[in-house]
Amino acid sequence: MDFKELKKLSELARLKASDEELSSLGKDLGTILNYVSLVKEVAGVDISSKGEMYKNVMREDEKPDDPLKFTDTLLREAPLTEKRCIKVKKIL
Amino acid sequence: MTISATHNHLISGDFSAKDLAEACLKEIEKHNSRLFAYLEVFDDVFLQAEESQKILEKKRTDAPLLAGIPIATKDNILIKGHIASCGSRILEHYRAVYDAFAVTRLREAGAVFLGRTNMDEFAMGSSTENSAFGVTKNPYDESRVAGGSSGGSAVAVAMNGALGALGSETGGSVRQPAAFCGLVGLKPTYGAVSRSGLVAMASSFDQIGPLAKTVDDVRILFEGISAHDKKDSTSRVSNARITPRKNHQEALSVGVLRLTDEGGLDAGILKNYRQSIQTIKDAGYKVTEIEIPLMKYVLSVYYIIMPAEVSSNLARFDGVRYGFFKEGADILGDYSNTRGFGFGDEARRRILLGTYVLSSGYYDAYYNKARVVQKMIKESVHKLFGQFDVLALPTVPEPAFKIGEKTNDPLRMYLSDIFTTLANVAGIPALSVPSGNVSVDGVFLPTGIQFVGSEWSEDTLFSIGETFERQIKKTEV
Numbered sequence: 017m018d019f020k021e022l023k024k025l026s027e028l029a030r031l032k033a034s035d036e037e038l039s040s041l042g043k044d045l046g047t048i049l050n051y052v053s054l055v056k057e058v059a060g061v062d063i064s065s066k067g068e069m070y071k072n073v074m075r076e077d078e079k080p081d082d083p084l085k086f087t088d089t090l091l092r093e094a095p096l097t098e099k100r101c102i103k104v105k106k107i108l
Numbered sequence: 109m110t111i112s113a114t115h116n117h118l119i120s121g122d123f124s125a126k127d128l129a130e131a132c133l134k135e136i137e138k139h140n141s142r143l144f145a146y147l148e149v150f151d152d153v154f155l156q157a158e159e160s161q162k163i164l165e166k167k168r169t170d171a172p173l174l175a176g177i178p179i180a181t182k183d184n185i186l187i188k189g190h191i192a193s194c195g196s197r198i199l200e201h202y203r204a205v206y207d208a209f210a211v212t213r214l215r216e217a218g219a220v221f222l223g224r225t226n227m228d229e230f231a232m233g234s235s236t237e238n239s240a241f242g243v244t245k246n247p248y249d250e251s252r253v254a255g256g257s258s259g260g261s262a263v264a265v266a267m268n269g270a271l272g273a274l275g276s277e278t279g280g281s282v283r284q285p286a287a288f289c290g291l292v293g294l295k296p297t298y299g300a301v302s303r304s305g306l307v308a309m310a311s312s313f314d315q316i317g318p319l320a321k322t323v324d325d326v327r328i329l330f331e332g333i334s335a336h337d338k339k340d341s342t343s344r345v346s347n348a349r350i351t352p353r354k355n356h357q358e359a360l361s362v363g364v365l366r367l368t369d370e371g372g373l374d375a376g377i378l379k380n381y382r383q384s385i386q387t388i389k390d391a392g393y394k395v396t397e398i399e400i401p402l403m404k405y406v407l408s409v410y411y412i413i414m415p416a417e418v419s420s421n422l423a424r425f426d427g428v429r430y431g432f433f434k435e436g437a438d439i440l441g442d443y444s445n446t447r448g449f450g451f452g453d454e455a456r457r458r459i460l461l462g463t464y465v466l467s468s469g470y471y472d473a474y475y476n477k478a479r480v481v482q483k484m485i486k487e488s489v490h491k492l493f494g495q496f497d498v499l500a501l502p503t504v505p506e507p508a509f510k511i512g513e514k515t516n517d518p519l520r521m522y523l524s525d526i527f528t529t530l531a532n533v534a535g536i537p538a539l540s541v542p543s544g545n546v547s548v549d550g551v552f553l554p555t556g557i558q559f560v561g562s563e564w565s566e567d568t569l570f571s572i573g574e575t576f577e578r579q580i581k582k583t584e585v
Contacts, residue, residue: 022460029419029463030426030440031456032448045461047519049474052408056473061480063472070312073341089205095433104428105439 017042017049111177111271111325118164118176125157125164125176129220132178136222136269143245145254145263147183149223150190156220163218174332175218180264180273183224184231185316186305187211194307195227195239195257198425198432198450208305209340210274210316210333217332222270225260229452230422231281231309233257234524237515238454245511246288249551252508255285261319262289272320272329278309279410280503280528282317283540287503287556290542292326292573293319295528297563298535299344301330302337310417311342313410313532323541323573330566350561352568360572362388362559363398363496365527374506376546377555381502384543384557384576388500391579393572400499401488403530405481410529411522412465412478418455419462425450457518482533489534493562498572500559501527503540507553531560539569541576544583 019035022042026033033041087100096103109117117123133153140146150156160176167175181187184194186204193199207215214221228238236244236259244259246252247266254263258275262285265273275282277295286293294317301316308314318329337343352360364385367373373381389395427433427446434445451459465474492499505526514521531538538560545552557576559569 017464025460025463025467027444028467029459030423030443030447031451031459032444033456037456041457041460044457044518045464048411048457048461048522049464051519051522052411052474052478054408055405055412055477055481058402058405058477058481058484061477061484063476063480065480065483075338086205090429093202093205093430095427095431102428105442107439 017045109271110322111173111320111328114177114271115173115175119169119171125160125220126154128176129153129157129178129222132222132269132271135267139247139267139269142250143247143263143267144242145225145244145260145267145269146180146223147193147195147226147241147260148191150221153220153222160218160220172217173328174214176220177271178220178222179214180222180225180261180270181211182258182261182273182275183227184276184307185211185274186307187221187224190224192224192307193241194230195241196229196450196452196455197240198446199430200240200432202431204305206305208316209302209337211305213333213335219332222264225258225264225273227260228257229455230307230418231257231276231278232418232454232458234280234284234521235509235511235514236260236285237511238452240452243511246508248290248553249508251510252553253288253511255288255508257281258319259285262286262291262293265289265291265319265321272318272325274316274329274333275319276306277315277317277532278313278414279532280525282319283503283528283538283556283558284524286319286540287542288508288554290554291319291321292323292542293317293540294326294330294566294569295531295538296330296334296566297537299342300334300537300564300566302335302340302343304337304339304343308421310414311421312417313414323539323570323577326539327570349564349566350568352571359392359394360497360568361394361396361495362572363396363492363499364388365403365499365501366397366399367502372505373502374546376548377502377504377506380543380546380555381557385500387576387579387583391575396496398492398496398499400492400530402481402485406485406530406533407522407526409478409482409485410525410533412474413482415458415462416466416475417462418458419460419466422451422455422459454518485530486534489530489536490562497568498559498561498565500557503527503556503558507546507548507555527558536563537561537566537569539566539573541573542580544580
């Protein structure tokens with residue numbers, strides 16, 4: 017896998033990695049992809065059949081918990097909070 | 109001592125749940141600093157034991173089999189109020205806000221949770237070397253790995269630091285450490301055990317599975333945790349469970365995987381496997397050597413679909429709602445710093461691999477193709493179960509390897525899963541049972557054989573597993 021492609025992937029995956037690490041990861045991923053490419057030789061595969069399709073299991077959106085029931089417990093795990101809210105940097 | 113025997117002693121009052129917990133804690137104190145099975149021993153063990161004692165005294169002979177039984181749980185299974193770090197820096201201080209469904213079930217049965225056990229980070233690995241907190245060592249040879257990713261759970265039981273343990277399976281993570289540590293390990297039918305409260309790695313494969321010293325112990329733990337749970341949409345009702353034929357007038361037919369000297373398999377393992385097949389024959393089963401169609405492709409299918417799901421599941425660790433946080437210049441910087449510093453090598457490898465096989469241009473060639481081949485594998489395995497009640501194959505291609513031997517060669521590490529991933533890819537149950545030892549450099553290392561059945565055939569696997577266990581004991585005497 018070439019370096020540019022790998023750099024792009026690490027950005028897509030939101031994963032900070034040094035150039036040195038990416039080069040070594042590139043080698044590993046190349047070896048692994050080479051091995052898993054074995055699946056390409058299986059004959060009689062109809063890609064359009066998409067494998068086994070899973071069915072979504074739906075439920076009614078009902079009986080909500082009291083809005084504040086779990087708030088404080090959950091917020092205790094959040095790294096940054098402000099006034100009972102999770103704090104993040106601006107998006108736009 | 110087995111869970112059943114212990115239960116009888118607890119009921120008769122020969123010792124209390126607290127005495128039992130104390131005995132386990134003593135063993136942990138003796139061995140854990142060397143073997144590193146537990147990441148943490150809980151401080152409320154005696155309180156739990158007292159509660160269990162109440163159940164035992166109130167219900168007497170009606171008390172659940174697991175009342176007062178000390179259990180170890182893998183660090184990716186949530187226990188309310190306790191840390192669940194998944195062997196990762198990114199969740200090092202994360203405290204679970206609810207109980208996993210399997211934990212609730214065991215808690216209701218009165219089991220005592222001793223502590224959380226070491227594991228490969230996010231269950232990614234076959235040696236427990238990928239834990240951010242240290243390596244778990246094999247009790248039979250401390251220079252060797254315990255297997256993984258549930259290595260800590262296996263060693264906790266092997267060192268007598270618990271009567272049973274919960275691990276989790278995605279591609280062999282219960283069975284492989286069980287084989288390396290001389291234990292029984294079960295990967296249940298997909299959907300037999302709720303995934304609620306099990307931190308996700310690859311959701312379409314993940315299952316919680318028990319490890320213990322005997323098939324009966326594993327059966328008791330499985331019965332304890334297997335139930336339908338509406339919180340997991342892939343949890344299934346087990347009314348389809350297959351009852352094994354009780355009268356053995358017509359012996360179960362076992363399809364044993366044909367393996368040759370040229371297959372690259374460890375010579376000791378091959379010899380042990382051939383002896384195991386003889387043992388199965390001696391026990392009266394009908395044995396036929398078979399090929400498993402598409403077996404050659406199983407590991408490839410697994411190592412495409414699994415990282416694809418990993419890359420998606422691990423996207424939630426972004427330093428916003430929970431876990432480790434490392435600030436960056438902007439919100440994207442926050443994410444990539446948090447993830448860049450929080451995840452270890454193997455997690456990074458699999459996230460990138462998954463991102464790659466799902467990216468446009470490669471999606472059809474890898475992910476989609478793997479999904480279709482997975483379906484073909486499921487169908488061909490299903491056909492085999494028209495001919496055979498059970499399939500048998502080795503659990504591992506070699507006995508426990510040296511610590512550090514494969515850490516720089518991820519593909520070699522992945523090949524450890526060559527025999528186990530079939531059950532995960534096909535969604536079917538598999539039970540690994542100790543099959544004796546392999547001698548390496550003068551040290552006897554345990555290994556195992558696995559029995560694989562069709563969906564919901566756990567009881568058939570327990571039945572042949574127990575027969576095999578008895579037969580092996582006879583030959584050892």
